[in-house]
Amino acid sequence: MMSQRVGIEISLAVAEVAKLADVDVVAAYPITPQTHIVERLAELVANGELSAEYIPVESEHSAMSACLGSSAVGARTFTATAGQGLELMHEVVDVAPSLRLPIVMAVANRALSGPLSVWCDHSDAMGVRDCGWVQMFAENGQAAFDLSLCAFRIAEDPSVLLPTMVHLDGFSLSHVIEPISMLEKDELEGFIPPYEHPFPLRPDKPVTMGAFAPPVIYTETRKAQEVALRSSKKVILQAWKEFGHRFGRYYSPVEGYKSKEATTLLLTMGSFGETATVAIDRMRDNGESVGLINLRLWRPFPFDEIRQAVRNADIVIVFDRCLSSGGPGGPVCSEIRSALYGEKKQPQVVSFIGGLGGRDVTPDDFVNVIRRGIEIAEKGSDEEYEMIGVRE
């Protein structure tokens, strides 16, 4: 292997992926905690290391709009944002999958205002949950690098052609220096084939993109888009499999840690999966039958893999970093409950919310969450969910 394991800030490693993928256009607006990704890309373009057009737009709405245009002419396009930036971009975020434009976007997850917070939670990601993008969550720096690389291949696959978001927790991933096995360009040979849109905007063969759809055709357009997103899972699995064969690191939609025979499972998404393994180890040493499930693929949602992963468990404790206000509690937990509803053997599913606005959750906290989750499963609770670490 030529690849080197180097200590690098994860944001810089993500920028390096865009360079490795030889992107043609980056249109982005800097926002904490995504800033280092786009600053680095601006630097790479300015110093000639990356031959691309860097468009320093005046807002995230413009960033995604510029990305639509560049992807539509057949240019490989990358952007990154976070929190309020993703919110401001929202209107255009929906348009990209409807036009089937394979933009790749890194999101350094950030809590939403108000009150204003620059720190991590998953509220920004949940705001764009239903926008039609392929979406995945990284749990560490290596995954952020690898998943971002695979994202270009997945998004641009001729049978997919859908924009793809790679979520990485703000600060706890974006600003952390980790040892990451970087890949060299020549190692990648053929892993990301050239991007070709079947109907690019070209003067010699004009097409109309983004026409309006009256009621007589709108439903059909949504069905077509939905089928494409659901079918993308085959390509995602194939891309991750080939990545594993070639580079030795394997990824799957649902990751298990000491989970196979465990009667109680904790389920996390994002970087808390790393912290939670410490709690699992401790409880295992204590003879307790606990394990961890980490959800990597968020859209298309991996229903079968989730059902498979929890089939031996009696209790599943879902830890969300986002609150569905006035609703059932955690958005991830809602999906897990939906996936398991109607199954012959159903574990009890308990919802916890924590880590909001950058609040730290320690291994001790996860031990407490698991203990309290077991208690709720056994004795019941009047509440839809429980919020941890909140001062009464």
Add this chain to the structure above:
Amino acid sequence: MDKSEDSLTWKDLEIGCVVTEPGSASEYKTGDWRSQRPAWDTSKCVKCGMCYIFCPEGCIHQDSEGYFEADLYYCKGCGICARECWTGAITILEEEE
């Protein structure tokens, strides 16, 4: 496309719902939106062309005698032509079922 719009299935759509024929918007009958329509009184019309200039739909044209009329396939009945006609030659009539 060979099929009419209301018989297209989701599988018939081009990827990203791209429209491959340029100018296909002209097939869209915006006249369907109309509840009123303009009528010209040729005795008052001085053929100045203000209605033609102001029509947001671009659906007003001159006939062989130089008077103006609206193409009702596209005219939405917005009434801007009547509002702008300084000789009062255009009146807006209710469309009746």
